[in-house]
Amino acid sequence: MRHLFASAVLLLPSPAFAGVTVFTDESTFVNAIGLHDVEDFEGVVPGTYGTSATIGELTFASPPSVLHVNTVPHSHGAKNTTVGGTTYLFADSGVAAFHDDLTMGIVNSEFAAWGANFTDLEVGPITFLIDGAIVHTANVPGSSGAVQFFGFVADPGTVFQTVTLRIPDITYGIDDVRTISKPCEYGVGCAGSGGFVPKLTSTPCGAVDVNSQLSMTISGALGGASATIFIGLQEAALPIGGSGCTLNVVPLLVNFTVPLGGAGPGAGFLTLSGVIPPSAAGLGFKSQAFVVDPAGIEGFAASNGLSVDVN
Numbered sequence: 001m002r003h004l005f006a007s008a009v010l011l012l013p014s015p016a017f018a019g020v021t022v023f024t025d026e027s028t029f030v031n032a033i034g035l036h037d038v039e040d041f042e043g044v045v046p047g048t049y050g051t052s053a054t055i056g057e058l059t060f061a062s063p064p065s066v067l068h069v070n071t072v073p074h075s076h077g078a079k080n081t082t083v084g085g086t087t088y089l090f091a092d093s094g095v096a097a098f099h100d101d102l103t104m105g106i107v108n109s110e111f112a113a114w115g116a117n118f119t120d121l122e123v124g125p126i127t128f129l130i131d132g133a134i135v136h137t138a139n140v141p142g143s144s145g146a147v148q149f150f151g152f153v154a155d156p157g158t159v160f161q162t163v164t165l166r167i168p169d170i171t172y173g174i175d176d177v178r179t180i181s182k183p184c185e186y187g188v189g190c191a192g193s194g195g196f197v198p199k200l201t202s203t204p205c206g207a208v209d210v211n212s213q214l215s216m217t218i219s220g221a222l223g224g225a226s227a228t229i230f231i232g233l234q235e236a237a238l239p240i241g242g243s244g245c246t247l248n249v250v251p252l253l254v255n256f257t258v259p260l261g262g263a264g265p266g267a268g269f270l271t272l273s274g275v276i277p278p279s280a281a282g283l284g285f286k287s288q289a290f291v292v293d294p295a296g297i298e299g300f301a302a303s304n305g306l307s308v309d310v311n
């Protein structure tokens with residue numbers, strides 16, 4: 001199984017970001033992205049978080065400086081921007097020198113959109129890098145009390161892994177980090193016995209680091225049945241005859257058949273695990289499970305699609 005995973009990911013391209021749309025107005029950004037997640041830092045334990053932190057689903061790394069979570073406005077102007085809130089991320093190098101990069105990522109996934117409020121940005125210009133490439137440079141208002149918003153939306157069908165802030169200001173605040181992360185599951189499956197639709201998911205979901213384990217799980221299938229997993233390059237939703245099912249993966253590069261555990265409708269399951277080889281860095285793959293099931297219109301049930309990118 002490990003070999004199959006490795007073979008598949010070696011062949012596939014990454015959906016790395018091609019470009020981004022830049023937003024400098026929070027309302028416009030929110031209207032553009034719709035439903036999204038917000039890290040407002042409310043409820044996060046205040047204190048010093050050192051050079052790296054994982055808060056909620058977000059990761060922060062700022063090698064030479066010190067990350068803090070504050071619940072009171074800083075004397076220089078950094079402050080909470082959450083309506084009714086008190087808490088924000090405070091970046092303070094503690095020295096009167098160039099503030100090095102602050103990089104944000106998202107646990108086990110990737111960004112389709114990212115935006116945040118900044119306070120106490122009175123020394124500019126500010127430069128943003130996405131996946132290490134400069135995408136935007138802007139002047140700052142020169143007023144420590146101002147709230148400034150910056151947001152980025154990846155081009156359709158693409159995602160990015162990190163946002164890096166390169167800011168020549170030794171103290172500033174960040175709050176209300178708004179994100180859309182890429183889900184690992186996409187498309188729809190079709191039902192088999194008992195009306196159950198098989199589900200295909202993975203841990204981690206969405207993105208996996210090289211040299212770490214990826215576990216794919218089939219659940220909700222007919223217990224004891226055979227399942228065939230297809231692995232391919234791209235997401236799809238192609239109707240399969242009159243089955244009511246869709247083929248969620250094209251083109252098909254690899255497939256293999258495995259027996260499911262469990263007994264009875266909806267109780268079939270299987271977990272497949274493998275370690276991602278270093279040579280797979282930057283690649284990705286899509287997969288879908290088909291389960292032999294006499295209750296399916298064409299004799300099978302099918303899962304959703306699953307997308308995993310390798311960091």
Ligand SMILES: [Ca+2]
Nearest residue numbers: 040082085087
């Ligand atoms: Ca807040």
Ligand SMILES: [Ca+2]
Nearest residue numbers: 120122169171
């Ligand atoms: Ca400042």
